[in-house]
Amino acid sequence: MSASLLERTTTIPAARPATRPTHLRAVPNSVDVAPQPTAQPGAAQPGVAPRGFALYVGLDEIKAAADGVSLSTIVEALRRTISELSPSAETYAAVALAPQSAGGRDVDVVRLALKEPGAVARIQPETTEPDHAQGVVVDISRKRVLLDGESAALTFKEFELLQYLVLREGRTIERTELVESLWQAQSDDEAPGERTIDVHVRRLRAKLGRYEDIVRTVRGAGYRFDRHADVTIRYGAGAPSPDRF
Structure with a gap:
């Protein structure tokens, strides 16, 4: 299989108001994540609220195979984890195609190929x-x-x-x-x-x-x-x- 770069985008419906912050712990010794309603991205913009997030993963099939997995295996594993954490979450995944000769960090190549705003903004x-x-x-x-x-x-x-x-x-x-x-x-x-x-x-x-x-x-x-x-x-x-x- 030719090398390709993976990007997984997860869309999460707007969260309902909570009486107290929730915490997520992924693995032992990881950092607790406590949502802060007053500091959410876009909170200062009227009519704008977080609706989900995107996770960009820089990895091709060759590197994945060297680790004993495949891109599809990783995607399904992430989907299962998200489903366990939040059954109401909707997920969508796509692969980023870029020239094999593209230089730089894999994750930056992925962001650019998928037109991530921050990456595109760096290019005039x-x-x-x-x-x-x-x-x-x-x-x-x-x-x-x-x-x-x-x-x-x-x-x-x-x-x-x-x-x-x-x-x-x-x-x-x-x-x-x-x-x-x-x-x-x-x-x-x-x-x-x-x-x-x-x-x-x-x-x-x-x-x-x-x-x-x-x-x-x-x-x-x-x-x-x-x-x-x-x-x-x-x-x-x-x-x-x-x-x-």
């Missing part, structure tokens, strides 16, 4: 951002980088290097990981050494010009991309996610 639509905009545009869907509206002359491997860092924002990537991830299809003789990565990074920075500092060196560790106000990431439109369970 291409229709509102002209190519001549100032700053750096990392266009994942078209495999290109724009610097102040001009296309940067990056090689395929230089783009892959920048993309790998950008999609793992805030995490320091070691040189060994870059070699193993970006040159995994090459033989040991063709793959660069860890120090050769520094050469690739220097060439990439040279082509980024005045924006070279978006690729940060973490001394003794590797490289990292931190969020910058002048960097926009375009992911492109995701494929629709059909019902699966």
Whole structure:
């Protein structure tokens, strides 16, 4: 079965007024959850009240199989648990489809594929951002980088290097990981050494010009991309996610 990413959405009817808060305990040593009516999301907005919640799960069939389960098994187990906790709850589950090459955390890929508002809000639509905009545009869907509206002359491997860092924002990537991830299809003789990565990074920075500092060196560790106000990431439109369970 091809890799896919799971998202389960549960819709719970509006709760009836309770005389006292209820507590849920999932497992020993877990944190009790006590609903606070005055602090519920949307409480400050007239006519708006919580009607349910969505739980995004980043997991593909390969990783699930390695754990000895399947996505459908997990979905059914969650449904049974919800039914036991609240028989009146209604559930709905869908699978999120995304390119196997999509980088970043699995759960973030799932949120974006399923158009979760918070994830979508981080992406500025291409229709509102002209190519001549100032700053750096990392266009994942078209495999290109724009610097102040001009296309940067990056090689395929230089783009892959920048993309790998950008999609793992805030995490320091070691040189060994870059070699193993970006040159995994090459033989040991063709793959660069860890120090050769520094050469690739220097060439990439040279082509980024005045924006070279978006690729940060973490001394003794590797490289990292931190969020910058002048960097926009375009992911492109995701494929629709059909019902699966």
